[in-house]
Amino acid sequence: MVWGQERPVPVKFTGKRGELAAMLLRGYVLLIPTIGLYRFWLTTWKRRFYWANTEIDGDPLEYTGNAIQLLLGFLMALAVFVPLYGLFFYLSTQSSEAAIVGYSGVAVLVWFLMGYAIYRARDFRLSRTLWRGIRCDQGGSAWGYAIRRFFWSLLVLATAGLAYPFMAANLWAYRYRHSWYGDRQFGFTGSWRQLARPFYVSYVAIALIAAAGLGTGWAMGGVPVSGVPSVGGVVVMVIAVALIGLLVLYYQSREISRMFSSVRLGQAALAVSVRARSLVGQYVLFGLALAGSYVVLAIGGLVVLGSVASGAFAGGEFDLQVFMQNLQGSFSVLLAIVFGYLLLLGAFSLMVELFLGLGFWKLVAQGASITGLDSLRDVKARGEDARLGGEGLADALNVGAY
């Protein structure tokens, strides 16, 4: 039998948006009485949903992590952040120059720590991923990854972005070459050459559009030194920004497709095809959904405000002064404002999860297929990886994806 010549097996995703929405809404409500602590459970449920609905050759993934591990990890991360917070407070009390130098130092430190956190978080997720009874894992060194990422990003900065394909390919390779499925190590065949073309084409195009758009917009009075910006100038600039957004998404779709398609596991090979227009579609859908949810909230908010401060709407006309007087000193109104703020925040993160998070996962999963799956049947389980207490730093730094 010759491996690699069998038909590719498509990856399936069976999750429904409604199911995720119900889970998230329930979770958001529970966040309130638990003073935010339910987020660890919510993350766990969310992952169970994503993992369990991603099916490869008849067998779904299984997420074996639990919320307690995340909670403990977060408590550990606090140990890093409490001193950092103290430092921040001290800096904010210093003279402006010292504070700016200090803030920059802290920002650089946080940027460095993010690399560590990203790698540890990936380790946590992989080591809690089961397929066909065999656990994945990640080796390598999180500090090594953080150092790599840090110096690469300095180089990218120094070259005005031109070094990005080298950094991306290098970090993808580091991540996958240190990943394991049971006793079998992942491989990575990608290189910067696969990214160079789409990246530099987008780069030049973005530079040209930015220059042309800004130039034209400026000339048409989109950014006046004083007074009202002209409509034409603003329109030109908005179009330029939209085009740049499209180019960024185009490049992202190429990077995702080509880098994922370079992932190997012994004789098994992953192939992923994500189209730029599907990616754009996700963002359009997200924008529409967000706008829709805000319209609904705005109508609801007006109704509530109308009943709380009904005097302001007396006679069919809205009287701002009466309205403000109604607001003053009323505890129920303060409560309504806090509640309204939480609703806006909740609607936003719900739409992000439902249309960007789920949309992206579905795009990758449904665009993926694997050849040589049969070669994995003799993969053996490896020992336990118990050293991970959680991914607290990632949670604290807000880099935890999915």
Added chain:
Amino acid sequence: MSESIAARFHDGLTAEVHLVGLIHEAGALVIRAGDGAELGRWATADLFAMHGRKDELRLGANGQPTGARVVVKGREDVARVLATLPVLHQKRRQQAGREIRIAVTATVALAAVILAYLYGVPLLAGRITALVPPDWERSLGETVARQMQASLGDESGFQVCDSNPDSLANRAIARFGAAALEGSGSPFELDIRVVKSDIPNAFALPGGQVFFFSALLDQAETQDEFAGVLAHEVGHVAHRHGMEQLISTAGTGALIGFILGDMTGISVAAGLGATIIDARFSRDAERQADAFAGHVAERMDFNPAGLADLINRVGADDEFARALALLSTHPLTDDRKAALEILSQQRPAGLEPPFTSAEWNAIRAMCGAPDPKTKRK
């Protein structure tokens, strides 16, 4: 479960898929391959269910390899297995109960931390403030003033009403401040500035800087009112309330960051200086400053209750923004006014007024003629 149920089986040792039949016999789940060979016999008591998709049951067992799974698909088959193995429901309930207990314990602990914090931080802030070196507080006050001017004033900062420190008005104000602060043991030198602003407000920053906005001065009808507010602000300086407030705010920011789970929110700390004018001093701090003003009035002839009159007048103004500006820093309660009136009755007779009438006229005129728009009706 008399007939066998079709399932997929992973032994947790190799990534092989076995299509098997399940039978429940003699207190165990028996896993048999298509050819009848027994692949596993899991005691019922050891079984547990993992979370899976709808209509899919994933079973593991204690004592087996951690990845070993039996997977049953389809609503009917899942229902049959669950009916045969009530232990699965039990275990899931136990697990859920454990997690709920942990969540409740963690929430109660967090609530306790928050409460301890709300009550403890003001107490602690006072203690910590006493440890802050005055030099540090002074330079901090300057930073805060700069940040505040950036957020309130225009680019050039506040416009001081009378830039000549030796003018009659400024000399009178400085003399009053020094006299008020005398004997309090404060390590700070006062720097009182009357500046142009439409907001009727006055406040004290850490390190001895006091700002008095022209809109508030315009509304002062007697020197009792002006001296009362000024003495109250000097009281804030003497008690180092600004520093105390700053420490409390920093602590609160850390707490909010913890609750929201986003410690990158610590950038909030960057805007600390700007928030000090929005954050109200605690009621205790206001009472202390009022009492301070009352004691100053035992040495100079002004009625500290004027302070309440001025705040009341500004508070009664119909323009919402102004009222809010003052009320948020100086919450006025009936208790407070009553306490001020009691203080004003205890004053000895035969004291010198804080300002001569020439000085008071100079102070009233130092910001130019009041803008008729901001003048009270």
